Amino acid sequence: MDAEANPQERLATALSARLADVDGLIRERMASEHAPRIPAVSDHLIGAGGKRIRPMLTLAAAELCGYRGRHDAHLAAAVEFIHTATLLHDDVVDESRQRRGRPTANLLWDNKSSVLVGDYLFARSFQLMVETGTLRVLDILSSAAATIAEGEVLQLTAMSDLATGEETYLRIVRGKTAALFSAAAEAGGVIAGARDEVTRALFTYGDALGIAFQMVDDLLDWQGTEVIGKNAGDDFRERKMTLPIIRAVAAADDEERAFWTRTIAKGRQEDGDLEQAARLLERHGALASTRKAALGWAERAQAALKILPATELRDILHDLGDYVVMRIR
Template sequence: MSLDTDPSVKPHERLAAFLEGDMIGVNTLIRERMASKHAPRIPEVTAHLVEAGGKRLRPMLTLAAARMLGYEGDNHLRLAATVEFIHTATLLHDDVVDESAQRRGRPTANLLWDNKSSVLVGDYLFARSFQLMTDTGSLDVLRILSNAAATIAEGEVLQLTAAANLATTEDIYIQVVRGKTAALFAAACEVGGVISDAPVEQVTALNTYGDALGIAFQIADDLLDYGGDSGTTGKNIGDDFRERKLTLPVIKAIAKADDKEHAFWTRTIEKGDQQDGDLEQALALIAKHDTMAATRQDALFWTAKAKDAIAALPEHPVREMLSDLAEYVVARIR
């Protein structure tokens, strides 16, 4: 049985197998560019996160888009490494902001070293990412990825103000998600099309696919925080609740809350006064209003939008893998 027909092989694993040769090149570039002659802490901190066993989904999207559209150069490797550096930099910064202790099932860099090291190494990786961008000689690539970097930072700042505010709407939530997750998915796909000299409509379709995939991915991730397996997700169940993050299952529960329930959310999320048993109470309210199912429907909406966008691209084995990937993002939360 081949990887393409084996149902136990997940879509991202099939994609990784197809792109294995390219990913070897990307990983070589990453190791070269995360080196530092004068500051050995930089590769120490970077390696802790880069080599933690992540799926490398974002750089694979760049490689997949380029391969699907017939690109034959090597700039897709540089851009995939760029995307991974931007992603890693944002994770280092996020863990400091969120005061996180665990990432991908391992202690975070800020816990093993310190906040200063995490922030400064993140800054170094951002700088490295811009060096890689300019190596391609494409102003369009520089525009797309620099815009994405700005959008990511903007989304993180918006989340700071929206996270514990019970007035946060679903529209604001999607805006935050577009910044913190979907912007890099969209840019990763789009630049693969740009360096392939694809027609504008195909580049636009790749952007739409990445944006919708990123939103579905983040909604599913937020669902897993309240109903996933920490051994699988690498997160502790209820981390978002403890960190007072207003994600979609809670936003929907607040919209349906009576006065007593609203007071509970005000105390635990807005004021941060959390006591023993509060997580269980939050889960009970989410179950009462069935907001997990409603949130999953939203994720399915974005999955369908991603599949529609990718269907407009040329027939290719990678296109089917990307379509299956969009489905899998939500299927993992069944």
């Protein structure tokens, strides 16, 4: 094990044998003999080198709970398919042009292909879950899929709405990230036959990790990042009610409120507004308090792991909690 490797890489190394099975299943099941556009579109995204963090959560949870069968790979592939399907649909919804440093599928082909190939992968993911023979994983992942879609619809309607509070924000964040993280981890425990207390802890780990991850993303938007295709202030320009803005709006005086109404609610943005927004966040400590919230969620994720056996794999998941918030430490 390379001591210099980050927790994500260490996780991939620790799970490499099972990950190879997952990749094999992904290749096999995204194929379509009759409609070659399906693997073309799928592979554009899946082959672009996603980090497989969600399927790794499933594999790690199953292993930590002593699973010795082969269906963890089916479950992990199903999780990755759901993730890929939501990315394809998100890019249509957001009219995105870049993803993972490459042009999006909706740009290379068309919106139609992205919608339909997403539907195909979603259906295939449920077929994979059926093969595990465990109804409860279908329950967990179909509920997660509903939460994801609901969160996205909520984002459509609640973003740009200054009345959006932290409860709605959390719901949206769970839809964007945490619901699939938590379902991926929980389902891994369920397939291993872990007791309820353990599967609940796995759920909490994934949920808290996903929320921390998204809050970090919200923060980094104000710092500029090296991530290709995202510039500082994108969220502000897209009028998204991220946690820093929600907190600054909550603390705003009348004049500041007028500023947020014009720039976020009405979307009339001018030169200098981004800088002014940043000053208001600073004035109310909105970035500092969001940072604190993110660190708190990462700690919650780590605390949930205590119920699991103290193995190297558990240590890596623990370190993953630190890694997610490392960029804001």
